Amino acid sequence: MSDTMTKPLNLRAEHFTGNILGLGTSTPRLSWQYDGVVPDGAQAVIQITRNMPGVSAIIETAEVDAVQNLLHPWQFAELRSREQVTVTIKLVTPSHSSGWSEELTFETGLLHPYEREAAFVGPSWLEGETDHRHLPLVRTEFRLKEAPVYARLYLSALGLVEAEVNGNKVGQDILTPGWTCYDHRIECWTYDITNDLHAGQNALGFWLGDGWYRGRIGFKGGQANLYGDRIGVFAQIEITYADGTCESIYSNSWDSTWKTAPGPILHSDLCEGETYDARLEAEGWSKANFDDRDWLPVAQIPFDNQKIQFPKLPPVRETGSHPIVSVSKLSEDANGKTSWLLDFGQNCTQRLRLHLHDLQSGDTVSIRHAEVLNQDGTLAMQPLRRGKQSDVFISNGQDAFWEPRFAIHGFQYAEISGWSGELSAEDVECRVYYSDMEPAGWFESSNQLVNRLHENVLWSMKSNFVSIPTDCPQRDERLGWTGDIALFAPTAAYLYEVSGFLSHWLEDVRHEQQRVGTVPFYVPYLRLAEWSNPQAIAIWGDAAVLVPWAIYMADGDKKQLKEHYYLAKAWVDEVRTYLSVDGVWDRKPQYVLGQLGDWLDPSAPADDPTLAITEKELVATAFFAYSCRLLASMVQELNVGADEGTYRKLAEHVKTGFVNRFVKANGLMTSDSQCAYALAIAFGLLDDQENLKSIAGNRLAELVRESDGKISTGFAGTPYVLPALTETGHLKEAYQLFLSEECPGWLYQIKMGGTTTWERWDSMLPDGTVNPGVMTSFNHYSLGSVADWMHATIGGLKPVEPGWEVFEVNPQPGGGIISAQTAHQTPFGRASVSWKLDKDMINIKITVPFGTTARVKLPRQDEILELSGGDHQIEAHY
Numbered sequence: 001m002s003d004t005m006t007k008p009l010n011l012r013a014e015h016f017t018g019n020i021l022g023l024g025t026s027t028p029r030l031s032w033q034y035d036g037v038v039p040d041g042a043q044a045v046i047q048i049t050r051n052m053p054g055v056s057a058i059i060e061t062a063e064v065d066a067v068q069n070l071l072h073p074w075q076f077a078e079l080r081s082r083e084q085v086t087v088t089i090k091l092v093t094p095s096h097s098s099g100w101s102e103e104l105t106f107e108t109g110l111l112h113p114y115e116r117e118a119a120f121v122g123p124s125w126l127e128g129e130t131d132h133r134h135l136p137l138v139r140t141e142f143r144l145k146e147a148p149v150y151a152r153l154y155l156s157a158l159g160l161v162e163a164e165v166n167g168n169k170v171g172q173d174i175l176t177p178g179w180t181c182y183d184h185r186i187e188c189w190t191y192d193i194t195n196d197l198h199a200g201q202n203a204l205g206f207w208l209g210d211g212w213y214r215g216r217i218g219f220k221g222g223q224a225n226l227y228g229d230r231i232g233v234f235a236q237i238e239i240t241y242a243d244g245t246c247e248s249i250y251s252n253s254w255d256s257t258w259k260t261a262p263g264p265i266l267h268s269d270l271c272e273g274e275t276y277d278a279r280l281e282a283e284g285w286s287k288a289n290f291d292d293r294d295w296l297p298v299a300q301i302p303f304d305n306q307k308i309q310f311p312k313l314p315p316v317r318e319t320g321s322h323p324i325v326s327v328s329k330l331s332e333d334a335n336g337k338t339s340w341l342l343d344f345g346q347n348c349t350q351r352l353r354l355h356l357h358d359l360q361s362g363d364t365v366s367i368r369h370a371e372v373l374n375q376d377g378t379l380a381m382q383p384l385r386r387g388k389q390s391d392v393f394i395s396n397g398q399d400a401f402w403e404p405r406f407a408i409h410g411f412q413y414a415e416i417s418g419w420s421g422e423l424s425a426e427d428v429e430c431r432v433y434y435s436d437m438e439p440a441g442w443f444e445s446s447n448q449l450v451n452r453l454h455e456n457v458l459w460s461m462k463s464n465f466v467s468i469p470t471d472c473p474q475r476d477e478r479l480g481w482t483g484d485i486a487l488f489a490p491t492a493a494y495l496y497e498v499s500g501f502l503s504h505w506l507e508d509v510r511h512e513q514q515r516v517g518t519v520p521f522y523v524p525y526l527r528l529a530e531w532s533n534p535q536a537i538a539i540w541g542d543a544a545v546l547v548p549w550a551i552y553m554a555d556g557d558k559k560q561l562k563e564h565y566y567l568a569k570a571w572v573d574e575v576r577t578y579l580s581v582d583g584v585w586d587r588k589p590q591y592v593l594g595q596l597g598d599w600l601d602p603s604a605p606a607d608d609p610t611l612a613i614t615e616k617e618l619v620a621t622a623f624f625a626y627s628c629r630l631l632a633s634m635v636q637e638l639n640v641g642a643d644e645g646t647y648r649k650l651a652e653h654v655k656t657g658f659v660n661r662f663v664k665a666n667g668l669m670t671s672d673s674q675c676a677y678a679l680a681i682a683f684g685l686l687d688d689q690e691n692l693k694s695i696a697g698n699r700l701a702e703l704v705r706e707s708d709g710k711i712s713t714g715f716a717g718t719p720y721v722l723p724a725l726t727e728t729g730h731l732k733e734a735y736q737l738f739l740s741e742e743c744p745g746w747l748y749q750i751k752m753g754g755t756t757t758w759e760r761w762d763s764m765l766p767d768g769t770v771n772p773g774v775m776t777s778f779n780h781y782s783l784g785s786v787a788d789w790m791h792a793t794i795g796g797l798k799p800v801e802p803g804w805e806v807f808e809v810n811p812q813p814g815g816g817i818i819s820a821q822t823a824h825q826t827p828f829g830r831a832s833v834s835w836k837l838d839k840d841m842i843n844i845k846i847t848v849p850f851g852t853t854a855r856v857k858l859p860r861q862d863e864i865l866e867l868s869g870g871d872h873q874i875e876a877h878y
């Protein structure tokens with residue numbers, strides 16, 4: 001009896017989607033969803049098949065409460081390293097059984113430091129001190145008595161690495177191992193290479209790059225050799241034969257089988273680009289029986305293997321490609337060498353893979369990349385600063401397919417010069433890269449400009465979720481600016497499954513907090529120019545609270561929240577010591593820029609984004625009050641013993657200080673700005689004084705009307721201005737602001753052809769020229785935080801309880817939009833709302849995942865309707 005009974009589906013281990021290798025825990029929590037109602041008293045039977053490589057499997061089962069299906073604690077004996085697990089689950093009642101779910105398989109990594117026996121090995125010659133060093137290759141060979149039944153490569157590097165086995169690239173990941181605070185930890189990735197090995201002689205080859213480890217990082221000259229000046233690969237190969245015997249191969253410098261030589265990559269810098277000389281290729285270098293007599297023995301680079309970790313986040317991978325949308329020949333010389341301008345139609349993080357042909361040995365093909373064009377049609381290179389994104393290929397006279405390995409670019413346009421003859425579309429592939437997260441959010445409406453804006457938000461997120469959350473993917477910056485993600489985290493958590501990705505990064509935020517004594521401006525932190533002295537500043541530091549909270553609302557993972565709780569608490573405990581007695585944060589941070597406040601508000605001069613119209617102390621105090629409130633909620637959720645009351649009281653104190661200092665007797669604020677009212681309302685700082693709240697709402701709406709619907713907020717106010725208008729009953733003005741096509745405004749960027757969200761409202765000026773400020777990017781996610789309002793207010797979907805156990809459905813049509821739909825993949829399954837206006841009726845379709853409750857509020861009605869799992873349709877007067 002199973003056909004009609006609710007069945008478990010979408011099994012997951014921790015926050016990974018799908019089958020995974022190299023899990024870093026011996027007690028993975030399991031989650032699953034249901035495709036129907038779970039009968040009262042039903043149990044879930046979890047069946048695991050577990051085995052060590054080459055050893056026969058053991059089957060174990062556990063019966064658990066069926067409705068404890070989110071991050072269910074591991075019910076079995078702890079897993080050992082390398083253990084392979086297959087899980088399936090069924091639902092049972094005394095009389096019925098659902099049948100087994102689809103299987104999930106995973107495998108643990110090397111859980112104990114003593115099992116990571118390889119060493120980091122790299123070049124043994126004297127290298128240049130910094131920058132543009134000739135990059136090495138590393139290789140080894142080994143004999144296998146027969147083809148293995150199981151083989152894994154555990155791979156990491158100081159620097160960046162790409163591996164080849166018997167001439168074939170291993171996996172599809174790039175920029176391995178990713179950027180972490182290497183002084184603290186480094187990631188090790190696991191690859192199944194069983195099918196790449198054979199009986200007899202085999203070879204392994206490794207490309208090494210400088211990457212974040214020793215490459216030049218950051219602006220104003222940046223810094224090189226941040227973590228060390230020697231790069232090296234960590235490779236541990238573990239093999240099992242059919243008879244159960246095992247063999248291991250470790251990178252090392254003592255058995256003289258690991259060798260190194262300079263390779264074809266002359267130099268490579270993440271932002272500057274890569275230069276490759278095909279004349280230096282050594283045919284067959286990663287295949288067996290290659291003559292490496294003139295290669296040098298490798299050198300060992302000391303590194304503490306205790307710092308090796310197995311990742312929580314997905315790898316950076318190719319996730320798609322963009323075809324050329326237009327190509328034009330720029331020039332041709334007497335030798336038939338041509339140059340071309342290519343447009344790929346989409347700005348994002350990508351790289352070109354070229355088919356190079358008809359070249360003579362020594363011929364050079366160069367590629368430059370830019371986000372936008374100058375008005376004369378040339379690439380706008382000036383915003384890139386040192387990050388000039390230029391790759392060079394030097395031919396050996398043979399046909400080749402080539403893509404840079406250790407550089408990555410943010411661009412829409414590319415210029416190729418030195419090409420031989422005509423360029424055809426088949427010669428160029430434009431591959432898109434980002435940390436391969438699972439999509440979790442969708443939105444569409446009847447307004448095409450709005451839809452494009454939403455697309456742009458997605459693209460800016462993808463472009464900047466590359467190993468860590470960065471500000472921008474193109475110029476010489478690409479840092480994990482804490483403020484940007486503090487503001488964007490709720491949007492990110494709706495659009496993609498980011499629990500693993502952001503939680504992974506937060507571990508480094510905590511590390512840096514302990515290392516430098518505060519939450520620094522960006523993480524990983526390095527001393528750069530005026531940012532050399534880390535100081536507590538609002539919003540950027542508030543990332544310590546806002547990011548963990550945003551993830552928690554999305555995934556409901558208390559264990560993870562608890563890990564981040566100490567980060568959040570330390571931030572709040574630090575800042576409380578900076579408050580004046582009245583609770584206002586007005587003490588100036590001890591570095592030249594001070595509080596950044598409503599950074600990049602559109603009234604600030606192009607060369608001084610800190611000159612915003614809203615008082616910095618007001619912004620800082622508002623955010624701090626909000627952080628205190630969220631911290632108190634964390635204490636409540638976690639039951640961690642610390643005094644919830646202490647933080648509630650602190651939140652009250654700061655709130656009172658805020659109102660006394662920044663709200664005048666007549667209800668207007670000392671900074672009469674959109675940002676000031678937005679923060680006061682959205683953070684609930686006026687909630688106990690309804691009259692003040694309504695004055696603030698009215699004034700905010702008036703400011704919007706007075707400015708003809710133009711926005712005047714920067715980073716700080718932008719996520720909150722539309723929610724504040726909506727909450728105080730000014731939906732009309734919210735839509736007016738949102739839909740304005742004038743500069744500054746979201747849709748202005750669309751009108752100007754933007755395919756990503758920009759750093760400045762006017763990164764491109766109305767006359768089509770690029771903003772001359774020294775800081776102009778066309779790909780920052782921060783202003784895209786508006787998508788959170790789009791999902792909640794236009795679409796009508798928003799979490800109420802952590803993990804979406806309870807969520808709100810409250811579409812609020814306006815601005816001439818006549819239909820919209822949005823969906824989110826909650827931990828329980830897909831929630832969606834789709835509505836359509838038809839004369840005076842509204843038709844709403846709602847999908848509620850099983851195990852959750854939707855609180856539905858229909859437009860212009862006060863009543864709240866509660867819906868549980870299933871598909872629902874409602875028709876109402878509008």
Ligand code: BGC
Nearest residue numbers: 471472477481483484596775
């Ligand atoms: C970055 C920002 C960052 C800011 C801090 C900029 O250069 O691109 O996004 O938050 O500096 O002031």
